[in-house]
Amino acid sequence: MGRLFGTDGVRGLANAELTPELGMALAASAAQVLAERDRSHRPRAVVGRDPRASGEMLEAAVTAGLASAGADVLLAGVLPTPALAFLVGDLDADLGVMISASHNPMPDNGIKLFAEGGHKLPDTVEDAIERRMSEPSARPTGAGVGRVRELPDAGERYLRHLLAAGTGGASLAGVRVVVDCANGAASELAPEAYRRAGADVIAIHAAPDGLNINDGCGSTHLDKVIAAVREHRADLGIAHDGDADRCLAVDASGAPVDGDQIMAVLALALRESGELTKDTLVATVMSNLGLHLAMRAAGVEVRTTAVGDRYVLEELRAGGYALGGEQSGHVVLPGHATTGDGLLTALRLMARMAATGRSLAQLASVLTALPQVLVNVPVTDKAAVASAPEVREAVAKAEVELGDTGRVLLRPSGTEQLVRVMVEAPTRTQADRIAGDLAQRIRESGHLSG
Numbered sequence: 001m002g003r004l005f006g007t008d009g010v011r012g013l014a015n016a017e018l019t020p021e022l023g024m025a026l027a028a029s030a031a032q033v034l035a036e037r038d039r040s041h042r043p044r045a046v047v048g049r050d051p052r053a054s055g056e057m058l059e060a061a062v063t064a065g066l067a068s069a070g071a072d073v074l075l076a077g078v079l080p081t082p083a084l085a086f087l088v089g090d091l092d093a094d095l096g097v098m099i100s101a102s103h104n105p106m107p108d109n110g111i112k113l114f115a116e117g118g119h120k121l122p123d124t125v126e127d128a129i130e131r132r133m134s135e136p137s138a139r140p141t142g143a144g145v146g147r148v149r150e151l152p153d154a155g156e157r158y159l160r161h162l163l164a165a166g167t168g169g170a171s172l173a174g175v176r177v178v179v180d181c182a183n184g185a186a187s188e189l190a191p192e193a194y195r196r197a198g199a200d201v202i203a204i205h206a207a208p209d210g211l212n213i214n215d216g217c218g219s220t221h222l223d224k225v226i227a228a229v230r231e232h233r234a235d236l237g238i239a240h241d242g243d244a245d246r247c248l249a250v251d252a253s254g255a256p257v258d259g260d261q262i263m264a265v266l267a268l269a270l271r272e273s274g275e276l277t278k279d280t281l282v283a284t285v286m287s288n289l290g291l292h293l294a295m296r297a298a299g300v301e302v303r304t305t306a307v308g309d310r311y312v313l314e315e316l317r318a319g320g321y322a323l324g325g326e327q328s329g330h331v332v333l334p335g336h337a338t339t340g341d342g343l344l345t346a347l348r349l350m351a352r353m354a355a356t357g358r359s360l361a362q363l364a365s366v367l368t369a370l371p372q373v374l375v376n377v378p379v380t381d382k383a384a385v386a387s388a389p390e391v392r393e394a395v396a397k398a399e400v401e402l403g404d405t406g407r408v409l410l411r412p413s414g415t416e417q418l419v420r421v422m423v424e425a426p427t428r429t430q431a432d433r434i435a436g437d438l439a440q441r442i443r444e445s446g447h448l449s450g
Contacts, residue, residue: 004133005126007308011101011110014054018109020061027065027097029132030113031146033125034095035071043069046091046151048076048084049099050185050243053210054109058099062111066097067146068139076154078208080185080244082341083158085118089338090157092116100185103220103241106213118338119317120310155189162193165336166347171198175350178237180225181206182218186244190343194238197347202232214241219248219329226254235353236360238346245309246329247342249349251361259329260291261364262349266331267300267323268366269352275322275335276300282315282324284308289407289424290369298366307411309340370406371428373435375421377442382412385419385442394441398423398434408434 004010010026012018027045035043045066049055059075066073071094076087081098088096096114104110113121113129121129140146163169177194181187183205191203204224205217217224218241225237229250236257237250249257263281270276280301283291287304295302303319305311309330316324316334325331330340337344353360379385391410398408406425413420421438425431 004130005123007310008102009098009110009112011104011108013107014052014058014109018058018111020057023058023061023111024065024068025133026111026129027062028069029129030095030097031066031069031071032137033129033132034115035069042146043071043094044074044091045071046074046076046084046087046093046096047099048079048081048087048096048154050101050213051078051183051187051208051210052101052106052109052213052242054107055099058109058111062097062099063148067148069146070140070144071095071146073146073148074151075148076151078185079154079158080189080341080343081112082245082337082339082344083154083189085114085339086158086161086337087118087151087154088114088116089118090161098243100243102243102245103214103218106211106215114338120313120339122314159189159193159196161336162343162347163196165333166193166344167197167351170351170354172347172350172354173198175236175354176200176202176232176234177350178202178204178225178228178232178234179206179346180204180218180228180237180239181244182214182240182242183208183212184214184218184240184242184244186240186343190238190240190244190346193343193347194350197350199350202228202234204228218242219246222248222250222256226250226256230254236350238342240342241329244342245340247331247345247349248329249346249360251364252359253361255361257360257364259325259327259331260288260369261367262329262331262345263287263323263325264291264294264367265352265363266333266345266348267295268298269348270322271298271300277320277322280319280321282312282319282321284312284326285409285411286422287327288367288369288372290367294367313339370424370426371431372422372424373428373431375435375439376413376418377421377439379417379419379442382417382419385445386410386412388445391438391441391445394438398438401434406431408438410438
């Protein structure tokens with residue numbers, strides 16, 4: 001049996017792979033492991049979810065698991081993942097449970113765990129929780145059983161935090177924004193936050209019915225927000241995913257603005273205000289070389305991590321840095337959030353537009369992205385491919401050809417028997433050719449799947 005936890009919690013097809021029984025056992029074990037750090041008080045947990053239909057079922061199971069382990073439960077209802085993380089810290093809870101599969105389609109769901117302070121769990125703690133699930137444990141009875149109550153002001157607490165951290169009290173008056181809520185967890189809170197900040201807001205895909213989350217909308221389908229920005233002649237569009245921990249944007253012309261460009265804009269804003277700790281930005285190896293070149297020109301160092309926001313978070317905490325994120329739109333501002341927060345990112349981006357009087361296109365032009373080609377090659381042994389002499393020779397040849405004008409990255413998939421080939425080059429034609437050559441060399445290495 002493989003490891004239960006993936007790169008971001010436990011995820012699977014709801015009621016098939018991710019069952020109520022699994023959710024209950026996982027929650028009970030999490031409460032036991034995380035509460036062991038401090039036995040001086042009764043543990044308390046905050047539970048939130050996105051609006052997908054299976055969330056109701058899994059919320060009941062998770063709540064039962066937590067209470068059966070003696071933890072008191074605060075039900076926060078439907079709200080974004082970053083709101084749940086904030087509430088764990090704000091309420092001084094021992095742990096938090098977010099039920100969401102983020103950008104995945106509706107039939108999937110997931111369980112994300114947060115420790116005290118609202119921080120994601122390191123591998124060692126996840127492993128301890130997984131081990132505890134298979135060990136017998138005594139359950140409390142009588143008054144020792146956890147109690148459950150609702151947290152009716154959960155959204156309002158988060159909104160107050162957002163407005164203070166996102167704009168610093170400055171008004172977004174004059175900014176017209178289209179926000180695609182992906183029929184997800186931010187369908188009420190995102191439009192409300194932007195309106196309270198002073199923006200003129202047009203909300204789309206903000207009517208979740210439990211079945212339509214991420215369905216042809218949100219950050220994985222930018223065509224809808226692009227069309228709406230043009231129709232309403234808005235200054236920008238913001239696209240969230242199902243749990244709103246990410247944010248992508250489009251400018252007034254409808255041109256996409258990805259996480260790399262957003263990080264570049266925010267890095268320069270923070271540097272200007274003296275808040276960019278050690279003049280350093282944290283990004284993953286998948287960030288475009290154009291981000292590195294733009295930051296180098298601005299005197300900002302870029303530290304790179306493995307793919308995954310958890311690795312960005314680890315580097316941010318280890319170095320005490322102020323900004324990090326991923327090309328996909330997960331952007332973290334550790335001074336105000338313990339995880340990626342799409343609403344906070346959007347507010348910061350609009351605040352920069354309002355403060356400078358510049359359009360999003362003008363701000364994003366600081367970064368010129370190199371053409372980037374990604375090819376996925378199915379293999380039978382991804383580790384063997386990475387070490388195959390003929391593959392390493394082909395990579396070295398490509399790196400010599402590109403010099404410092406481009407980049408080659410071969411990365412085994414973390415979840416599938418795939419090798420991902422990423423090539424950046426001055427032209428799309430050159431990137432396509434090099435990526436195709438490397439993919440072919442992998443296929444010829446004798447480790448091809450099927």
